[in-house]
Amino acid sequence: MSLITLSPKVAAARAKGDPIVALESTIITHGMPWPQNLEMAQQVEAEIRAHGATPATIAVLDGTLHAGLNAPQLNALAQTQGAAKLSRADLAVCMAEGRTGATTVAATMIAARLAEIEVFATGGIGGVHQGAEESFDISADLAELAQTPVTVVSAGAKAILDLPKTLEVLETNGVPVIAYGQDALPAFWSAASPLPAPLRMDDPGTIARAHLLRGALGLPGGQLIANPIPQDAEIPADTMAPLIAQANAEAASQGITGKAVTPFLLSRLYDLTEGRSLTANIALVLNNARLAAKIACEIANLRKTMA
């Protein structure tokens, strides 16, 4: 029994050593409303193909873990009401019960590794939530980055998080946090945060070499690439800050906890920004898909010249 079912296109690309980019599905089921979620998922896949790589959206459908969904599968997932949100803790349970679930960054990294996919594009990773000193709410995405060797392209951590604490946890766990093309750490909806990024790289080829060297050095874990949102799509940090504070306060007063926190905050910010947060989110995901495809192409080329 194979643990992961590759779509025909993903299987063909893998057999030839061609570049593949993994994509998560929680952003589809829990991160964006219908029908923009489906449009985003289709556009991201097209963007990856346009830049020479094969997209592999990851999800569990009726108990089967998939890498690469066909059009009807993607369409159905985007409209599924009760899809579970699957992190490292939930993946095996969902498969054992034959249920349908969408993978977070953590679970998508696990699936990507199984499918031998080395690059993954998303919007923003989970991290240390504001108030974590009381709630202990720290995303399993951080522990996954410390142990699973996938290069994850994000727009930094979501500004709903405590960014300084998120950076500290990543540093403690030996995860390289690499800003792409600038010194400042990007903050999801905004291109720059006040925090300097721990590392900076300016081209996909060097990122690819660092990815391969981590493996050669025997270092577990991945790289986090923090790719700033394009300037014309960003929402200034001082516009977002009071809205984020309001959304966080509402989550606390309504007793929202656990895996419901991030979807609650994203959906409140969608309302509070009158949809602007969603437009920015889609723009940054597309931007990340482009960079991820370039990195995947560089890794594939390096592997082919080494072989």
Ligand code: PSU
């Ligand atoms: N980035 C987005 N939208 C999302 C997420 C990330 O632009 O919906 C999802 C990812 O799947 C990420 C998850 O792994 O939120 C983090 O959830 P938590 O904080 O519960 O670990």
Ligand code: MN
């Ligand atoms: Mn959490």
